Every structure is written in C-alpha cells, then in structure tokens.
Amino acid sequence: MSDHSSHLKNLSDLNPKKLEIIEFVISNCQGKPLELILPDLMAAASRLSEQGLSFTNEEISVIMDSLKETMSPEEQQHIDMIRPLIM
Numbered sequence: 001m002s003d004h005s006s007h008l009k010n011l012s013d014l015n016p017k018k019l020e021i022i023e024f025v026i027s028n029c030q031g032k033p034l035e036l037i038l039p040d041l042m043a044a045a046s047r048l049s050e051q052g053l054s055f056t057n058e059e060i061s062v063i064m065d066s067l068k069e070t071m072s073p074e075e076q077q078h079i080d081m082i083r084p085l086i087m
Contacts, residue, residue: 014059017048017053018053018059021044021047022055022063025040029041029067030067034071034082038086041060041063057087060086064079064083
C-alpha cells in the first residue's frame with residue numbers, strides 16, 4: 001500500500017472525522033477498479049453529510065491523487081476525465 005500521508009499533509013486544519021473517513025476511503029479503495037471506487041467515495045460523502053460535513057474539492061483531489069498511485073495508466077487517465085464531474 002502506498003503512503004498517502006504526503007497527500008494528507010497538504011490539508012491544513014482537517015476535521016478529525018474527515019481525516020478518519022479520508023484515510024479509510026484511501027486504504028479501502030487502493031487497488032480497486034474505478035467502478036468500485038466511485039460507490040465507496042459516494043458512501044463516504046454520505047457518511048460525512050450525516051454529520052453535517054462534506055468533502056472539499058481539495059480533499060477529493062487528495063483522495064483521487066492517492067488512489068491514482070496504484071492505478072494503471074489507463075485507469076489514471078479515466079479518473080482524470082471524470083474528476084471534473086465529481087468535484
């Protein structure tokens with residue numbers, strides 16, 4: 001598994017609940033195909049929403065960039081194409 005802490009350090013003053021969910025999504029989704037990642041990401045966003053929180057575009061970027069590290073070039077290209085749709 002890749003070390004995603006370098007991506008997370010770019011987020012200043014991150015809510016501990018958000019950090020926990022972001023770390024869970026990254027660790028749970030690494031190595032999965034994109035079609036399985038998107039439902040997990042949506043479920044995480046829903047969990048945050050239940051707590052009155054939501055992901056910022058920067059936080060979504062951190063998640064996506066961390067997940068891309070273990071993806072094939074084709075999957076990376078696909079995630080770059082859909083990134084504007086989910087941000």
